[in-house]
Amino acid sequence: xxxxxxxxxxxxxxxxxxxxxxxxxxxxxxxxxxxxxxxxxxxxxxxxxxxxxxxxxxxxxxxxxxxxxxxxxxxxxxxxxxxxxxxxxxxxxxxxxxxxxxxxxxxxxxxxxxxxxxxxxxxxxxxxxxxxxxxxxxxxxxxxxxxxxxxxxxxxxxxxxxxxxxxxxxxxxxxxxxxxxxxxxxxxxxxxxxxxxxxxxxxxxxxxxxxxxxxxxxxxxxxxxxxxxxxxxxxxxxxxxxxxxxxxxxxxxxxxxxxxxxxxxxxxxxxxxxxxxxxxxxxxxxxxxxxxxxxxxxxxxxxxxxxxxxxxxxxxxxxxxxxxxxxxxxxxxxxxxxxxxxxxxxxxxxxxxxxxxxxxxxxxxxxxxxxxxxxxxxxxxxxxxxxxxxxxxx
Amino acid sequence: xxxxxxxxxxxxxxxxxxxxxxxxxxxxxxxxxxxxxxxxxxxxxxxxxxxxxxxxxxxxxxxxxxxxxxxxxxxxxxxxxxxxxxxxxxxxxxxxxxxxxxxxxxxxxxxxxxxxxxxxxxxxxxxxxxxxxxxxxxxxxxxxxxxxxxxxxxxxxxxxxxxxxxxxxxxxxxxxxxxxxxxxxxxxxxxxxxxxxxxxxxxxxxxxxxxxxxxxxxxxxxxxxxxxxxxxxxxxxxxxx
Numbered sequence: 001x002x003x004x005x006x007x008x009x010x011x012x013x014x015x016x017x018x019x020x021x022x023x024x025x026x027x028x029x030x031x032x033x034x035x036x037x038x039x040x041x042x043x044x045x046x047x048x049x050x051x052x053x054x055x056x057x058x059x060x061x062x063x064x065x066x067x068x069x070x071x072x073x074x075x076x077x078x079x080x081x082x083x084x085x086x087x088x089x090x091x092x093x094x095x096x097x098x099x100x101x102x103x104x105x106x107x108x109x110x111x112x113x114x115x116x117x118x119x120x121x122x123x124x125x126x127x128x129x130x131x132x133x134x135x136x137x138x139x140x141x142x143x144x145x146x147x148x149x150x151x152x153x154x155x156x157x158x159x160x161x162x163x164x165x166x167x168x169x170x171x172x173x174x175x176x177x178x179x180x181x182x183x184x185x186x187x188x189x190x191x192x193x194x195x196x197x198x199x200x201x202x203x204x205x206x207x208x209x210x211x212x213x214x215x216x217x218x219x220x221x222x223x224x225x226x227x228x229x230x231x232x233x234x235x236x237x238x239x240x241x242x243x244x245x246x247x248x249x250x251x252x253x254x255x256x257x258x259x260x261x262x263x264x265x266x267x268x269x270x271x272x273x274x275x276x277x278x279x280x281x282x283x284x285x286x287x288x289x290x291x292x293x294x295x296x297x298x299x300x301x302x303x304x305x306x307x308x309x310x311x312x313x314x315x316x317x318x319x320x321x322x323x324x325x326x327x328x329x330x331x332x333x334x335x336x337x338x339x340x341x342x343x344x345x346x347x348x349x350x351x352x353x354x355x356x357x358x359x360x361x362x363x364x365x366x367x368x369x370x371x372x373x374x375x376x377x378x379x380x381x382x383x384x385x386x387x388x389x390x391x392x393x394x
Numbered sequence: 395x396x397x398x399x400x401x402x403x404x405x406x407x408x409x410x411x412x413x414x415x416x417x418x419x420x421x422x423x424x425x426x427x428x429x430x431x432x433x434x435x436x437x438x439x440x441x442x443x444x445x446x447x448x449x450x451x452x453x454x455x456x457x458x459x460x461x462x463x464x465x466x467x468x469x470x471x472x473x474x475x476x477x478x479x480x481x482x483x484x485x486x487x488x489x490x491x492x493x494x495x496x497x498x499x500x501x502x503x504x505x506x507x508x509x510x511x512x513x514x515x516x517x518x519x520x521x522x523x524x525x526x527x528x529x530x531x532x533x534x535x536x537x538x539x540x541x542x543x544x545x546x547x548x549x550x551x552x553x554x555x556x557x558x559x560x561x562x563x564x565x566x567x568x569x570x571x572x573x574x575x576x577x578x579x580x581x582x583x584x585x586x587x588x589x590x591x592x593x594x595x596x597x598x599x600x601x602x603x604x605x606x607x608x609x610x611x612x613x614x615x616x617x618x619x620x621x622x623x624x625x626x627x628x629x630x631x632x633x634x635x
Contacts, residue, residue, distance in 0.1 A: 068578070068579065069577075069578065069579035069580060069581075072579040072580070074588060076564075076589060077588055077589055077593075077595060078595075080595075081595060112436075112437055236461070237552070239461040239462045239463070239522070240456075240461065240463055240551050240552045240553055241463070241551075241552055241553035242462065242463040242464060242465070242551070242553040244462075253522055254522070255462070255522040260522075260525040261525065261527065310631070311628065311631040313628070315624075315625070315628055317621075318617065318620060318621060318624070324504045325434075325504060325506070326440075326504070326505070326506045327434075327437060327438070328437075328438055328518065328529055330464075337464070339464070339465070339518075341465075341467070341516065341518075341529075343469060343504070344504075345504055346504075351504075352469050352470070354465065354467045354469075354516065356464060356465040356518070360556065361463075361465070361553055361556075364553055364555065364556045365553075368552065393579065
């Protein structure tokens, strides 16, 4: 029988075991493959209910597959059993942050089929409300992007200042989010007294908001590290996936429907420019949207000073019957190219409506761009692509 | 104001000339793949492609600079057997009362670029460099009571992936060569193709349609009076001048 081990021998033995275990931990390669991570359906970065099923290897994304349909409302089918004026109620709810902008291309397509053109005053006010929708929509993104990467303050500034723009929209249309104000042949009402001066003041405030965002976020080292060279989309990939709007311009493609395929609104009457960025990463997408919001406030300021006088409705019959034919009109909405392909057989309602929504194409690039990125970048990329779920699911 | 309209007209004319030139150029590029081309004044350019050469034509268009993939969808040209649900008689009575253009519902005046088949593919491509867009159609012939399968263009435009899946679930079109032709919006077990015209929209069939009541209750003499009021207001505002 051996003598009991001394205290020092015991300590030596324990130290030996601990060292062996530590070695083992270092040397054995852990099996990290095949983990599934579900992002959503409820997540602040999804602006609705979008689920993204990610296959992970450790921290790295092997594949990411967006799964949508949680909010599919079948608008294309519902439009077939409605009259043209009734369709705009549905269309308002596609991109719910920039509702007025949704109505415009559909109304323009119906006007094109009817051979009606809205009077100049209506076109100018339409353009102003369109740009106000853009500012209201994109300013929320400018704050929200901060939340996605961990900065809480900007989003409160964004909600505060967006409200000013929504108030201006409400004063004209009566609705903050769903104005339903555009009519075939013009607009429902004229602008109220004093509105022009108020809107000028709000535009100055919004430029201040853009400066604030630039100070708070774009110069911030953490924000830059989280966004620069994350989610890089080259221009040719962006084109083949049909990305549009700021996502495409942030990939260096100089293309804006407002300038290049103006369907008759007043953009060609004012002085403004299209901003592009060569990088194609999340930072570039933020930068382009910030510049565009500034540019939009300038467009609104110029348009406000030059609204022509005259009627706001063209002569249209009380019951709207659209002659047979097909038309496709798309405009540069806050999220990108939104278009309506309207087929009429001469009745009170459309025979078929194909709704081309920007977010559907914008988000289809996700499986491509997420491959090989890391878990925290998933949210940065989703946030910077900026989609509205109603705009994907229709 | 007169100057403005003059400018717009000349803009439209220049646009139409450009569209005509583009139609001629693309017809030459694609050869016999183009069945028909159509330019609608001041609007758009349509090309109808032979379905056999759908893939090759799309690739050729991409290489010719039409690199931006707008959308891909389909149209079902049959009339729904139940009509438009709300009130077919009313709808039919409204057409052609006072407007000659709206009574021309014959198929050939509706379809831009022609075609006879029930299903037509519809796509849009855009050339950012040339600031030009083209709408592309192709007839999908029937085969054994179902639409014939169509070549997938997913290798030409990566973005066509989701659009083809949507057309598959909504219209029942089959795209050859698509790796993952599954439902995109609808549940996996969903049966039927909702955007086909013979797919009933039950909510509309069983419930009276609210909108039609509003319109129908206006008596004809009041209608004429309202029309006159609108016209008087319109002329008073100086729009006719």
